[in-house]
Amino acid sequence: GDDTSTTHATADVSSSCPYLDTINRTLLDFDFEPPALSLSSPARTSTAVWCVANSSAAAAARRLIDTGHAVYVHLTRGTFHCLPDDYEVRDPSLADISAALHPTYTAADIAALDGNAALARDLFGRRYLPGFVGLNNLNKTDYINAVVQALAHVRPLRDYFLRLGGSDSLSSSGSATGGGAAVAQMKRKRSDKSSSSVSGTDPTLHSDLAQCFGDLIVKCSKRSDKSSSSVGGTDPTLHSDLAQCFGDLIRKMWSDKRFKSTVDPHMFVQAVSVASRKRYHIGKQAEAGEFLAWLLHQLHVGLGGGRKAGSSIIHKVFQGTVEVTTRQRKKGSDDSQHDDNEEEDDRAGSDDEDTIKAKEEERERKKAEVVIEEKTTETHFLQLTLDIPEKPLFKDADGGLVIPQEPLVSVLRKFDGTSFSDAIGRGGVAQKRRYRLRKLPNYLVLHLTRFKRNEFTVEKNPTIVSFPIKNLDLSPYVMLPEGEKKRVPPTEEEVRAMSVKELKKLLAKHGRADVAESSVEKAELVTACVDFVTNSLPDMLADKYDLVANVTHHIPAEVGREEQRDLLQEGSYHCHVQHKGTGQWYDIQDLHVEETMPQLIGISESYVLI
Numbered sequence: 001g002d003d004t005s006t007t008h009a010t011a012d013v014s015s016s017c018p019y020l021d022t023i024n025r026t027l028l029d030f031d032f033e034p035p036a037l038s039l040s041s042p043a044r045t046s047t048a049v050w051c052v053a054n055s056s057a058a059a060a061a062r063r064l065i066d067t068g069h070a071v072y073v074h075l076t077r078g079t080f081h082c083l084p085d086d087y088e089v090r091d092p093s094l095a096d097i098s099a100a101l102h103p104t105y106t107a108a109d110i111a112a113l114d115g116n117a118a119l120a121r122d123l124f125g126r127r128y129l130p131g132f133v134g135l136n137n138l139n140k141t142d143y144i145n146a147v148v149q150a151l152a153h154v155r156p157l158r159d160y161f162l163r164l165g166g167s168d169s170l171s172s173s174g175s176a177t178g179g180g181a182a183v184a185q186m187k188r189k190r191s192d193k194s195s196s197s198v199s200g201t202d203p204t205l206h207s208d209l210a211q212c213f214g215d216l217i218v219k220c221s222k223r224s225d226k227s228s229s230s231v232g233g234t235d236p237t238l239h240s241d242l243a244q245c246f247g248d249l250i251r252k253m254w255s256d257k258r259f260k261s262t263v264d265p266h267m268f269v270q271a272v273s274v275a276s277r278k279r280y281h282i283g284k285q286a287e288a289g290e291f292l293a294w295l296l297h298q299l300h301v302g303l304g305g306g307r308k309a310g311s312s313i314i315h316k317v318f319q320g321t322v323e324v325t326t327r328q329r330k331k332g333s334d335d336s337q338h339d340d341n342e343e344e345d346d347r348a349g350s351d352d353e354d355t356i357k358a359k360e361e362e363r364e365r366k367k368a369e370v371v372i373e374e375k376t377t378e379t380h381f382l383q384l385t386l387d388i389p390e391k392p393l394f395k396d397a398d399g400g401l402v403i404p405q406e407p408l409v410s411v412l413r414k415f416d417g418t419s420f421s422d423a424i425g426r427g428g429v430a431q432k433r434r435y436r437l438r439k440l441p442n443y444l445v446l447h448l449t450r451f452k453r454n455e456f457t458v459e460k461n462p463t464i465v466s467f468p469i470k471n472l473d474l475s476p477y478v479m480l481p482e483g484e485k486k487r488v489p490p491t492e493e494e495v496r497a498m499s500v501k502e503l504k505k506l507l508a509k510h511g512r513a514d515v516a517e518s519s520v521e522k523a524e525l526v527t528a529c530v531d532f533v534t535n536s537l538p539d540m541l542a543d544k545y546d547l548v549a550n551v552t553h554h555i556p557a558e559v560g561r562e563e564q565r566d567l568l569q570e571g572s573y574h575c576h577v578q579h580k581g582t583g584q585w586y587d588i589q590d591l592h593v594e595e596t597m598p599q600l601i602g603i604s605e606s607y608v609l610i
Contacts, residue, residue, distance in 0.1 A: 017082045017089040019070035030101050031264035103255035105162045111518040114580040120256035128261035131254045134591035136264045143288040146573035150549035153577045159514045160313045161247040240302030245271040285569045289447040296382050318382045321439040328431045330371040383445035386411045388461045408467035417479050436479045442511040446609040460567040469598050475543040489537040503529050550576040551608035576601045
């Protein structure tokens with residue numbers, strides 16, 4: 001239906017337009033953010049629209065006639081207008097443009113995405129698989145592309161943003177703004193002061209349309225219909241610009257009605273640059289693991305999340321709990337500097353043998369009296385950072401380097417609950433920390449730290465961390481608090497005896513609220529819950545994980561051999577993702593999408609695992 005709150009009552013509406021045959025779809029590109037778009041020309045028409053917004057109706061009409069563009073689309077609401085006659089066009093032939101501008105998904109569409117193996121076709125005849133499309137590299141933005149590809153295949157997160165599309169959401173308009181969670185709601189003001197008339201039309205109609213396009217330019221075009229449905233109890237128009245751009249990008253990646261087979265993440269990259277104050281900017285390479293941590297936090301805040309656990313879809317999907325025990329010397333008990341001075345005097349032979357022996361005994365006594373402070377806290381995490389052990393590189397008989405390998409279970413020793421690792425606390429205080437996992441999230445993010453910065457350059461640890469693609473069992477690393485029993489899935493009889501409200505609560509608790517939304521009758525909901533409880537839930541409660549996405553960092557063979565170079569800047573990021581319906585794995589690097597074997601994924605230079 002139409003948004004009557006944003007449609008002017010006096011504006012004309014027509015089901016036909018004599019200029020529709022001038023639309024050239026091959027020139028349309030909705031991945032960028034022009035202030036307005038003429039459907040009959042590739043040229044950006046910001047000058048014409050600015051004239052409409054800030055001049056009289058007669059001047060606006062003359063300007064539009066001079067450019068020769070007749071059909072325009074409102075990039076926020078998706079409505080079509082014919083200028084300068086000033087009427088809205090509603091024609092079925094424009095449905096494909098609306099679908100390309102704002103892809104929408106029903107509950108049935110979302111439920112069928114993972115099983116869909118049919119190839120879509122763009123306007124140029126190129127075939128592509130929705131969800132497995134290339135992203136354009138805007139100059140060293142491959143780390144952003146790899147992270148977006150990985151997050152686009154986390155099912156609960158993907159489904160959440162797909163449901164935000166269509167009439168329930170407002171696509172981001174205007175230039176990228178900061179990461180504020182709330183966007184001011186601006187009301188349109190009718191202007192009845194125009195006294196000019198063009199071609200016998202009512203001048204107030206031109207003023208209305210001018211105001212409509214002017215609102216789009218000044219970023220005041222926000223939906224005022226508060227009765228529209230929302231996801232998760234929040235108004236999508238109040239999300240940050242970064243969250244809106246991320247949602248737009250996800251919906252375009254999974255659309256089968258695109259005009260081109262690739263996606264340009266220009267709007268999202270610009271929003272990232274603004275929100276990060278150019279920390280992540282075009283032309284500047286960065287670490288994908290650090291960017292992922294930053295992006296998850298920004299999305300959490302941008303979606304209205306707070307300190308409370310589970311306050312956003314980000315926390316519901318990725319948040320876990322870890323217990324950290326910290327040990328350090330109590331302040332005032334460290335006499336190491338005084339002891340070192342005495343030791344220097346001993347080595348210089350300033351005292352006789354009996355005096356040296358007495359001082360050694362005194363030092364031992366003082367060490368025994370040193371007080372160690374121990375503090376245990378419980379905190380939440382969105383990703384686990386793992387340190388890869390340093391191993392030397394060897395050359396084979398032909399002079400090539402032999403890359404060492406390390407199993408993932410060895411790298412996970414940091415979280416075995418017994419080992420203490422060295423750390424540096426606030427103020428440069430040496431500490432020892434022990435980590436105990438209390439609760440693992442539905443989707444676990446592992447960040448393998450490969451890069452280390454020194455005074456001159458960035459060094460990379462090329463050690464290959466091998467891991468299984470399916471059934472990674474992390475139950476030995478989870479230690480429940482005393483008195484808490486291990487969770488057991490309900491039986492089939494218990495599920496069938498539950499009410500609809502209890503069934504939905506069970507699915508939402510484990511991050512599968514989409515199953516409830518795709519079920520209409522109670523019988524369908526019960527069948528879906530039984531299937532989930534018997535097939536998926538046992539592995540989730542047993543802390544077993546299957547690989548969803550693998551982000552790797554690749555360095556060309558010639559880099560770093562002859563001279564010292566920045567390995568981070570010279571390398572590139574890939575992302576491995578799997579099509580659930582066919583089981584086929586794909587290697588995606590920017591615009592290149594190709595099939596790969598799962599055996600090659602486990603021995604790649606993995607950087608981020610989901």
